[in-house]
Amino acid sequence: MFELPLVITSKRTRTSRKLKYQYINNLSKKYDGINGISNGQTELPTPENSATETSENEEVGQQKRRRIRKRLKSIIGESYSDLESDEEQPVEEVDNEERKFYRKYEKPQLTFEKWQCDPRKRTPIQRNRINYNRMNRIQRHGLRRMETSLAVASRTNKTFFHATTQGYQLFDPTYGRANTFQLKHIGTLTSLLHINVLKRKWELAYKCFALLIRIPGVDVRTLWGLGERILAERQPTRSLEFLQWMSSVYSTKLPFADDVNYRMAPVFTKGSKTHTPKYTTTWLWECLIRYANGLEDLEMDSKSAAENFQSLMDRISEMVLGPPYMDDPEVWFIYALCHMVKADTLSQQFDPRLTGSARDIASNQVIQHIQNTKSHLQQCSSKGGFTFPKRYIARQLAAFEARLYGKIDAYDMDEEEDEDNDAHSPSDESGMYPENLDTQLIDSEASLSD
């Protein structure tokens, strides 16, 4: 019932897929030939300027080179740096027929639910009709080209192929069904995992997850969301570690292959040069929220919380130096929020009785954080594709700044009250305490960005 967290491919299914796509490719080639549709071969040459954006063919060449390299490495038994996607492995062996097919279609990489609703990007519906004679010709041609590969195929594959080309669907009770001992129990464990997460029985769910990840072949990348949730219920600090583990082990900077039909949206399973993997963003958000709460929480050791927060900021500042985080507005936004939280805490700790250079240093710190927040938000909006309440944040920042100058005269007042007043005046609509404001904001943002 639930999808198994591992890839089941047998030689049979692989060959049947290969045959299917080979046939489809043959047909479409012939069809294009008859109708005089050029099939991308005669496209305009790539202009010099965009040479850095590697063209499709080049990319394929590179993939091939990379694959050869990887193969050589696996032969000598030496390490390849990452736990490279196992998912790609079977697809690669399809002799590219499937990839050739999928190359023609755009597959969104962020999700699988991208709808083209921009009226300018509409393409006309294809109205070309084809007569029966011509269709027969195309079919015959397609079949003729298939003869050799069909001759070596097994009987089941042949049956499958002939049935599908005639437009029938073959009911294969064993196809995709977990029927071996191993798969059956993995299936049971998976359903138990989902059921227990659903029932919020974290102990049982934890055990399922712990068992599952110990079974070879089971891919953690398809389960990390559940695992994180379960761990967060049991040991909150550990779940951050897990996410960190995910992003350190599975992040790659290789571009996604356009022509691979991924089972899951690839951003959920791995990153690329252009996409930040989801577990990394989840990790950053979780860190930000936890650590920010830690700063507010008086019971916790404020020193370690501050250290944690500082380390998070350091990490992000390193991350944004390179792709893919460099171009990800979400990461920039998180970075900006970090500075904002920092500005908030520093401005709260600001002692208006200070004088001289100590005062200057303290206020400069706050100002600098505010400036950083603004510049990072600038970065974030310049990348596009990410919306956030700009005016609200601006007001908050102004409030932080006001704490530095606003109450010079009233240094007799209690500090608590002092902050309350400050916070109330700009953010009157929300009427929230400044302590909560940031986290509230972050929460709402988090839900927005998801």
Added chain:
Amino acid sequence: MSAYIRGPICGVGNCPSRLWRIIDGRRTCQYGHVMEGDVEFNDEDEDATNAGVVTRRLNLTTGATGNFQSSFNSSQLQNSQNEEGGKKIFGPEARLLFIRSLQFTLKRQSRWLIEEQKLPQEFDKLVKIIWMKLLKSLENDDNNDEFGEQEDGQTFDSNEDQDRFHELARRRKDKNRYRLSLVSTLAILYMSSVQLGIPIYTCDLIKWTMSGRLPYFKSSEKLPESWRVQLPNYYLGVLEGGKGPQEGQLFTHIARLCTKTDFIKEFNHRVNYECLIFKLVLSNVLPPEFYLFAIQLIRTTSEGHDFELNPDTKPQSWIDLQITAYFLLTIRWVLMYDTESYQVRWIHALIQRQKRQEVSTDTIDQNILKLSQTQKPTQKVFEWTDEEMAQYLSWAEEAFLPLQRNDERLKIDQRIAKRKLHKLFPLESETFNTTSSQVFQSKPSFLNELQERYAFFQGQFESTDHRREEQRVEDDRIKAINSFENLITQELVTEFSISLQQLRLAIKNISHRCFHRLKQELNDKQTSTTADVE
């Protein structure tokens, strides 16, 4: 810059250096040769990612041969490739290795039976004898095959007949396959226990197999590493176990092995039916008189050679199946006939099975077996209680997980990553909640559970209303008997992993046999009973 790292021999122009350092981001040997294909670059450099070069800054690890794990040197590539080639073996050698692997598995199985099920030491020897007999027959087959091939060669030159050629090719192909699998090992175990008169039946073997106790599934992983590397993938797949014995495969294997090993001539091949009947009676919470009834029925209607292993592959001649058929018929006939002592409510009480929380290992194994045999395991899983889930999970931890192999072929970095992940999710019984671990510890013995079951049945029977009972008509009785029979049949089908049709066929056959013999022997009495039954 004196930070040298030990690594592979440089080899450029016979350079003997093993020491490497990094100059300008390139790995350079002691004498200044730059390592090929190893460039360190900045992350900002976009093109470099596309060049497919592996960067390494941290975790410079060296392999067993002293190579850097993360990089490779094209000058050393060739040697490694040569080493790699020709690891798998094919043809007759592979078959020999496959047989050796089977033997290895068989040995582990018999050792498990002796250690865990306290079988006598002689069991091991007997298994060995049967296995040797089997090997001998295989050898004979092989020899015949060779002669046959020579003949084929001669006849083929003179005779160009295509059909004949195909026929011969097919026959040769058949001969090349030994038709052995892991099920054959189970068959050998069963045959040995028959010879020794040990009350182990196919259902026991299947239960232990499917619950992962008896070494069966994934036995390819437990083979010596060198064997596993050499074995072709096809045989590895066979040794993986797949689904386990299905639809009476075990019985057909037994029958086939009987012919091959001349089991009938040289061994005790009479199956001890009393014990199986006793087992069936107990596991279905029937009163002990049913045991006597069944034995009586068998004794009066069977002949001496009825319960002997035979090389017949038809379902009606499988011994264990015959016995279960007798058992089912006994229940049906007795319940039909004796309306006085077995009232309808008694049968109804029998149908109700208790859902017990404390169960013995035996029952857990049984449940696992049932789970593995059902077509839709997820549906069952949804109805489980927490205790059942905990039971299943602890089973998975103690029996299923050990079957999994720690993948030795993982690269070192992957292994480190994996270890870290496992550390994040430790799997200790103390991390699990305490109530279930108590359940885990206080597993009652099978005997206690059996007593509980009988007590439950008694309670169930006495709690039913007497007066309502009398209004129930005869129709109701037949319905109750049928549903009880269906229940038992379903359980037997999974326990013996046969199909329903096979069991039905066996029942039909046995009932015919019973009628036939009863007619012969008990001419006067039998008329009334059959009339009742029909």
